Amino acid sequence: MVPQYVIYYRVSTKRQGDSGLGLQAQRAYIDHFYQGKPILAEFTEVQSGKDVFNRPELKKALTLCQERKAVLVVAKIDRLSRNTEQALTIYRELEGRLESCDIPNLDKFTLTLFIAIADRERELISIRTKGALIQKVKQSGQWRKGSEAFATGEAARLGHVIIKARAADNVNSRLAGAMITKLVNEGYNWSEIARQLNQAGFRTPRGKAYQAVQVQRLHQRG
Template sequence: MAKKATIDNRPLEQDVHKKYVLYFRVSTKKQGESGLGLEAQRAYIDYFYKDKRILAEFTEIRSGKTIHKRPELQKAIALCKREGATLVVAKIDRLSRNTENALHIYKELGERLESCDIPNLDKFTLTLFMAIADRERVLISIRTQQAVEARRVRVGEWRVGGANAKKAAAGLRGAQLSRELAEENENSRRASAFINMLRSTGKTYEQIAEQLNLAGFRTPRGSNFHKMQVQRLIKRIESN
């Protein structure tokens, strides 16, 4: 498939007559109500597609494990097929977390699929990025489990001879910690991808901090980002 010419990873003017359908997805009702996950996705798409011809947008609050139980996605695909439009997602994992499913949708759309985190998307890059994302999910799961176990040892939640009630309570705390760590890892991954995208366009630390705040990202303490925090975060990203 021929590569699409771009400027700053954005489509050239020759694409002005193309039609687009936007698809947003968050995994939980809490994310949907808070708007944080949706704000980040919208910031990506607004940056790249703000001057494009948008036919419609669809928002789904559902897990990405299956594509068959996602009515909004099916509506978006149907509209794209009917109008010859291109489906757009902010990040490819918003479409699917499964390589086979993503490739199935790509084929069903007649290869009319674009993702803000994959410039010049084609079958090869789609397969590659999905494989990398799948590997990253495995590593996140491993790191989360290790962090939970380290926390349990550190605070003594699983001391031998403890009462059953105490163990049960510790188990609940451990499960909650697992969820919090998983969410923190996912937010960190999204923020890192967003920062890398902004850096590729030549944004300054101050401009990146402003865009992070506008997109709904917050520091681990729940505060807005500032220039020095962005600089430290970029150094940490580069050292990994």
């Protein structure tokens, strides 16, 4: 039986929902990996990712998947949830019929590992930040005076741009890696794979076209 797919998109704010920020990238990933596959429906949510159980569009998507025994698909797993328990609950409800473009061959183990690592890293960043602040206050009695860029918000804006760019590079590399693995298994050589990556719109972290040697390195690193 040929599987059918239900696509779920999520953006975190009303502004993002109106502007398409983030949604366009999600659609690009889905179009790339699921072009030509039977898609039953698409659902788009404009809501925070904190609680999956208060998302009406996700509920509709899950209900349709259960009724039609379809596969739920997300562009990135954090669009579904950033909470391990919630993600596993959905995985069990769907009897494993869950796919994400950024996790090739997703199963219970990889799902648990991927989200648990993300959760742990966010927790450690919070602990390190708070610890550094406490130590600084103990040493000097107050936190350092903010620079002009900090006061005007320019530093925060630039930091957000850098973080977002790095995150995009990581996601693009994972998606490119998934495509490389697929093409390697189909018997394509490095040069042909590089050509197909470039035709699909993929670029290296430096914004350049892929060459055979870069394809090989990315595959070996993955």
